[in-house]
Amino acid sequence: MTQALRRNFVIHTLALSACAVAVLALPRPASAADNPDAAMHIIVGYAPGGAADSLARIYAEQLRQDGHGTVIVENKPGASARLALDYVKRAKPDGKTIFIGPSPLFTIFPLTYKKLGYDADKDLVPAAVLTDVPTVIAAGVQQPYKNMKEYVEWAKRNPNSASLGLATIGSAGHLGTVALGKAAGIAITPAAYRGASPMLVDVISGTVSIGWDAVASMMPLYKGGKLQFLGVSGTRRAKALPDVPTLKEQGFSQYDYATSWYGAFLPAGTQPDVVAKVEKMFIVASRNAATAGKLEALGLEVAAKPGQDARHRIQLERAAWKPIVEATGFVAED
Template sequence: MWSQLPARLRSVAIGLALLAGVGSALAEYPERPVTIVVPYAAGGATDASARLMAQALQKQTGGSFVVENVPGAGTTIGAARVARATPDGYTLLWGGLSSNAMAPNLYTKLTFDGLDSFAPVSLVASQPYVLFVSASSPIKTVADLLAKAKAQPDTFNFGSPGQGSSPHLMTEMFLDAAGIKAQHVPYKGAAPAMTGLLGGEVQMMFDTPTAPLPMFKAGRLRPLAVTSARRLAELPDVPTLQESGLSGLEASTWFALFAPRGTPAAVVTRLNEMTRKALSDTAVLEQFGKAQFTPEASTPQALAQRVSAESSKWRRIIKDKSISLD
């Protein structure tokens, strides 16, 4: 009987059967644990934000969302693993600025592309950078910092978690905009870099606010400016860089969910809907707020545009400064 049907009707029947199968699978998704690969070590702010989202998705679906930390090589080991994974919605990347926009411009031999190797799902959260000096420093404002750097260009230093890290690139962009020079002192991680700042080895440092805020409240750090368009609620007396006389320097680090390229559109749509729903939960919003993250859901298309724009933005500074991690 099947063979007697016209070819066009057989094609329609097959298509309907496939759609029914996809619909059934989505109705049960996730049927098994979903792994969210975080390309950073456990314990930091990035890891914490990923675990907040995993818990929210687990609560929403009743399924299992497991965070797996795969650090190394400037986020590229974890990102490459997801790019190679089966595109079925069960392996996701907790990607973002470093892994999808900066790393592809810092390494020339990557096995993945920051956009084309992935199916964007949704933005999740963002954080601005904060310009810090030690509380014992005589520098009180951005104007003070610029004056000191211009007066001592050969001895004025800045710290970062490492060559090519997002705080390093943020500082390079700041130096260019301000028309000053400073010597880069790369450390092996954010904690050693902060120790160097507190100990006077370096005079300034950009960092996201989560980890440094307790040191600020303890009177050990002095924030001079934030890179967001508006002041932070946690730092209401700290001006933006624009308020400090430096326009065009708005920047933030951000995190998002990506699936491997080729993941069915229906699965990506389902994941996007789940992410949006999670970020509308008051309890989830409060948790992100306590960690100094701004929840920021998006469509997959908007995330793709964000990756493209950020990649172009940071490519310029990386090329201008001849920064490479190969």
């Protein structure tokens, strides 16, 4: 090799080496593994101020305190929380986007919606059962009826004014009330809202005659003397409301299964180790004494159960609701 060729070879080799170093130095697309400190987003399908929103913010605060970095709560109301669920199912399955929502989205909606927009068994992965959710029927304190029996009698005398405010069409409270109406021979018109807060404004004013939601949404207004509770759902009294009778005690068995629960869910495709990490994260947060106290003050009952428990509950409760849905003939169209 001549001296000129040798010099050109060395220059060419150095140039290639420099290019290789430059390529290696180029930034790569970020991933959850590359950036474990990326913000966590908790997605809620209702407007601020309701039970789901309050619960999500309590957990976000505890997760930050537990060292899980930045945790942001995002409200995406609409379509009875299905818009938020759709958003999460399309999110990257890296454990950083978490849906917190009520069980009827997975237990009742598959039975009532012709076009659900998601597969309740495949599109999301249950990570944890967070809380059990006692629900209640409430009315403004100025209303003449003080319990559900009195309301039914009032509705018979005022058929054009009987209405039920709720945040979710096709929810347990809605179906229970449809079934009650059929049994009592009255029509109670459902009025859907984008969250508990705007619905409760109308319940207090009397724009709607009664409202149904989680005790958590209504407790501050109940304690503040703005609402009266006509009865709680389920087969036992709520821990936070030992003096309020169940609807079953008043002769209305249509609400036996209307006590739901909130869960944390991840997009399908999330790796099992990531699901396990999120599951542990939420269970630890649930068992924190301060967090549990805040949840119980809202009327929520801490569950702190793993994702497997959520899967079991979904199948069990869907089977229980199926004959009730069939008996009412209700079909959700929106």
